[in-house]
Amino acid sequence: MKAVLSFTTLLSLGLTAKAANLTLVQEYSGPNFFDKWDFYGDTTAGINGPWNGTPPYDDTTSGDVFYMGRQNGSSLYSVDSTTGHAFIKVDNTSFVPYNEKRDSIRITTQDSYNLGALFVIDIYHLPWGCSVWPGVWTKGVNWPNDGEIDIVEGINRATQNQMALHTLPGCNASTGSLTQTGTTGTTDCSPTSGCTVLETNTNSYGPNFESNNGGVWAVQLDTSGVNIWFWSRADIPPAITSATDSIDISSFGNPSAAYSSSTCNIGEFFGPQQLVIDITLCGNWAGLESLYADTCGNTPQVPAGGDPNSRCVHHPHLRRCFAFANVSTVHRQCDQQRHCRLRNGLLRDRRHQGLLFQLYT
DSSP: OOOOOOBOEEEEEEOOTTOOEEEEEEEOOGGGGGGGEEEHHHHOOGGGOOOTTSOOEETTTTEEEEEOOTTTTGGGEEEOTTTOOEEEOOOOSSOOOTTOOEEEOEEEESSOBOTTEEEEEEESOOOOSTTEEEEEEEEETTTTTTOEEEEEEOOTTOOSOEEEEEOSTTOBOOOSSOOOSSEEOOOBSSSTTOEEEEOOOTTSSHHHHHHTTOEEEEEEEETTEEEEEEEEGGGOOHHHHTOSSEEEGGGOOSOSEEEETTTSOHHHHOOOEEEEEEEEESHHHHTOHHHHHHHHTTOSOOOTTOOGGGHHHHOTTOOOOOOOOOOSSTTOOOOOEEEEEEETTEEEEEEEEOOOEEEEO
8 A cells, every 4th residue: 555646746737628729827846836725724624714823624535634834844844955846645643532623724825727727647556455545626716616527546456547527407417428548437427426527548547557557637628618638657658748838639539538518517517616635534435334345345444333434543554644745847757766654653754755746638
């Protein structure tokens, strides 16, 4: 079970409905990576209002973490002065007693991006293992009314990424002829699960993602639809590896997930989007008993009389941390690795792997 997330740079490019060429408008990288992000622990306690000294818990997915702020969570994120890699992780030194939560980080871009945006995300490693739930997603400024796009989500020991849209009632995934390579699951985008597409590439999450040195996602938010592409490291197209201040998407091929405007009016259900990166434990997906059992069985055993979610902080095999590393070029690889293991209530560092993240609109 491994737990590191690794991005290149986040880039945002401008694009019209039928345009293939996009121009770089934003990049998050290097020593100033965190400057243009808001920390959940500073700005809000989520949907429940100000937290008055107690860090906000994960009230969006009921995860067993507290989201810290820029100051009180400073030990959970950093930028390596030599490599320029930026790291985000869960607290890996504190003993967490029963029925308490572990400190983590959730960050959101201060800028929002309108229809016509393309996001390119290069990730070298994703957290995986029992209780783990990493997320890279976008949300409308007026969330949840302005929609949500789940780009990267995996839980426990799953081997494939799941993508989804979340909207108000009236938006649906198409069930007709599709050009996507992924497998459509639920089609109504308004329930809690959203309208889902499962990536068929088994290198998109878990140990295979790690052993193949990660990969790249591209997300198009356009009036014509929402498209999400994924490529393993060896298959990243030249249009991305050679991109500098512009990118041509005409050679991308069929997306993993294609949400057509024919069954969802994108302009109606999606407002300007902010990018969100977080790490949580268990919660209402990774911690759901049936889904947890699918890949983790009955490990770990819950203490007699204990809350089943206690595994999230007491899990004897949990390796849980995030790492982001950013460079100015999308092809720069990270040279370090971090693994975390929870033993006897302590999350211990094993190795480091960098993470890079880029954005275009």
